[in-house]
Amino acid sequence: LLHTFLSILGIVIGVAALVTILSLIDGMENYARSQITETTSLRTIIIENKKRQNIDGVWVDNNDYPVLTSRHLEDLESKLNNISSIDCRTTGSAMITALGDTLSTATYFYATSADSLNTVRINMISGTHTFEHVSSAIVSKTLAEVLKGQSSQSVLGKKVSMHGREYSITGIFEGEKESRRRIVVPLSSLSDTIIQNNAPKLVIEAEKVEEVEHIKEDVESWLATNFEDVKQHFNIITNKMRVEQARKGLVMFKLIMGLITGIAVVVGGIGIMNVLLISVTERTTEIGVRKAAGAKRFDIMLQFLSESVTVSMFGSFVGLILxxxxxxxxxxxxxxxVDVPFEAGFSISTLGIIAILAVLIGIVFGTYPAMRAAKLTPVEAIRRE
Structure with missing residues (x-):
């Protein structure tokens, strides 16, 4: 009885460790999916330049890339169906100076060909989210506080200078967990040199998630028609790809951790095999009597295999609950x-793995003792007794 208890305990500990690890990794996957879905749209398709390329195993900067412009945007828009929006965007860093005083600060700039920030996930605090003219600028709350300084007046209407051009602040926004100093301006207000140096990208929003793959194929066809060496110069990114990449990474992590914790399950299976071998020795007379009464080898094997599977399944069930x-x-x-809204995930696949594992452990580690029991003859059983 003690041997049986210890073998079951080994299975319980191994399965419990496996379930815990798989559940936590499933929770990580669910959290990653929710974060990607909440912070981005699964309907988004991004066309961007490859700023680096792999040459003979070495990553080098790719400065000779074709620049996407508003002209390309208009041409591509005329070729696509089932899209809700398309715009050209670029980002970079710059020094911004408040006109009328000596205040200067470093900031991130975000330029878009769209006439508003409807397609960007931000929360307007004051002012307007539309560009009233080419010199309009919308700033983050963090940058607004810096530009405001000791003044009690709002920064709305304040004049600032960036890249040698004057802008008038028409709106203040607050992004999710926004802490950076940012200014958003019309793409047409930037010089060709600045646009060239900061590699604009085209951002397309499909009307439905189901249309993303079709639109992506149309984009690939358009790029092939208008540019050479498309694979060398461009990336086409969808947020569905990001979800899939995150899933593949977590599956690999789950596989590695599963193999590591699976060692404990194997140890438990070896425990079951040892208990059954002891049981075969102790029940030699019983086996001999059954053989003498007409039991076949298969009957004896089935008896010990069923005992092995029963012990394994019971231990796995207890391990699952634990x-x-x-x-x-x-x-x-x-x-x-980590300070995140994390929850453990209990997927059907995890439960299925445990159920299959329980049966496999019972069969694999019960086969050898069952074969030894089946090979005993009545004469040998009596002689041993």
């Missing part, structure tokens, strides 16, 4: 450490 409890108990600790 693993779920441990995973739930671990979640608050993870939340404290």
């Amino acid at each position: 693993g779920i409890l441990v995973a739930k108990a671990t979640v608050p600790i993870v939340k404290i450490i």
Whole structure:
């Protein structure tokens, strides 16, 4: 009885560890998916330049790339169907100076060909989100506070200078977890040199998620028609690809951790095999009597295999329950450490893996003892007794 308990305990610990690890990784995958979905749109398609390229295993800067412009945007827009918006964007860093005083500060600039920020996930605090004229600028709350300084007046209407051009602040926004100093201006207000140096990208929003792949194919066809060496110069990115990349990375991590914790399950299976070998020795007389009564080898094998599978399934079930409890108990600790709304995930695939594993352990580690029992003859059993 003690041997059986210890073998079951090995299975319980191994399966519990496996369930805990898989549940936490499933939770990580769910969190990654939700973050990508919340912060971006799955309907978005991005065409951007490859600023670096791999030459003979060495990554080098690619400065000779074709620049996407508003002209390309208009041409591509005329070729695409089922899109809700398309615009040309670029980002970079610059020094911004408040006119009328000596205040200067470094900032990130964001330029877009769109006439408003409807397609960008931000929250307007004051002013307007549309560009009233080519010299309009919309700034982040953080930058507005810097430009405001000790003054009690709002920065709306304030004149600032960037890249040698004068802008008038017409709106203030606050992005999710926004802490950077940012200014948003019309793309047409930037010089050709600045646009060339900061590699604009085209951002397309499909009307439906189902249309993304079709639009991506149309974009690839358009690029092939208008540019040479498309694969060398351009990337076409969809947020569905990001979700898939995150999923593949977590699947690999899950596989590695599963193999590591699976060692404990194997140890538990070896424990079952040892218990059954001891059981075969202790039940030699019983096996001999059954053989003498007409039991066949298959009957004896089936008896010991069923016992092995039963012990394995019972241990796996207890391990499953224990693993779920441990995973739930671990979640608050993870939340404290990483400060994210993380929850353990219990997928059908995890439960299926445990069920299959329980049967496999019972069969694999019960086969050898069952074969030894089946090979015993009545005469040998009596002689041993």
